[in-house]
Amino acid sequence: MSREKEVTRLSHQIYTHEEGLELQCGQMLAPLDIAYQTYGTLSPDRDNAILICHALTGDQYVADPHPITNKPGWWARMVGPGLPIDTNRFFVICSNVLGGCMGSTGSLSICRETGQPWDNDFPAITMHDITAAQAKLIDHFNIKRLFAVIGGSMGGMQVLSWAANYPERVFAAMPIATAPYQSAQNIAFNEVSRQAIFADPEWHGGKYRVHNTLPARGLGVARMMAHITYLSEEALTRKFGRRMRQNSVPAKENDLPLLFDGMFEVESYLRHQGSSFVKRFDANSYLTISRAMDYFDLAADHNADLAEIFRWSSTRFCVISFSSDWLFSTMQSRQLVRALNRAGANVSFVEIETDRGHDAFLLEEPDFDRTMRGFLRGAAAHAGLKETYHAG
């Protein structure tokens, strides 16, 4: 069964905003669907909500098993009762981004005007649009101010957009492994990924669903390349070194050509990452969202110096980077922290020592978990939140 048919079989929890959303490009998207998951109990004062923003290929299943892969949620070790983002205390909301392929309005949705799926005609969106769509969901919950907005990588871009666009609605913000703008290097990597998709003969100019095909190879290669950027040389060396694969490779992962005999373990690993990715992601959605990342430039969007944007902000920031992250480096986080300090904002900064690269924010890192727990506990005390709102 094709990935799209699998997706349409899934029943996500969706809020439909009939009035829709006017995008930065001027186009109106109506109705607007936002697929989301929640965890914990909203306090009577509606003051304990945390919005978690996912990264490029994440989704709303932050702590629930993923409905396609059946794997635990992508932050299941971080979000739950007694965990650093403690659902006994906080009401956690995570939504699939606008343009995503897990139930929110995106390339797989039907365009009201044409009655056809958007496919590659889905309009260009920005981080501003993504957070504006999330704000509709937060309004739906009648939450005036979020206790915290938290996210890593592209999720961190959304955190910064929230803090910049809705400062009065964000008590605390945690931008993790991110940057105030997408670097030239990251745009370059995204472009290679996109070209891999375009080069697939099954791409059909983005109308692959009409042709009943999938640009699986192109999307798989895009993921293989991108995945290298999520790791580090040390992590790859430790995991695989120069070892060759001893046993035979399962057929499904072997449909890319082999060079001579045998395969390095690292090649096998990347093939696996590529082939598992295409089962859970839509190529047009990947193009839309990766482009939204590329457009992200907070200062340019606000036509202001970064410090100016946060000048009157009362949000408490905790900026986190990972020492071996070369995709969103510590240097970029420091740039943000310097601007926040110039703005007189309340900001703390932690660089987590790890050799696991960018995706370290998804992995067990005790120092990271302690920082998350400590920052939220301190901020909750300042916000006057109760220790628990557990429903029972």
Ligand SMILES: CC(=O)SCCNC(=O)CCNC(=O)[C@H](O)C(C)(C)COP(=O)(O)OP(=O)(O)OC[C@H]1O[C@@H](n2cnc3c(N)ncnc32)[C@H](O)[C@@H]1OP(=O)(O)O
């Ligand atoms: C932030 C968000 O919003 S969500 C993010 C979206 N989700 C993701 O990115 C998940 C995909 N990414 C990953 O799995 C990333 O590698 C990580 C960093 C998150 C996980 O890291 P780790 O737990 O260290 O797992 P690792 O990178 O070793 O990958 C394990 C997988 O590779 C497979 N694998 C490991 N070695 C090999 C090999 N030599 N050959 C083939 N496959 C291999 C494992 O079988 C496992 O497969 P599975 O995921 O299908 O069970």
Ligand SMILES: N[C@@H](CCO)C(=O)O
């Ligand atoms: N590996 C994560 C983080 C990338 O920034 C993802 O695919 O979304």
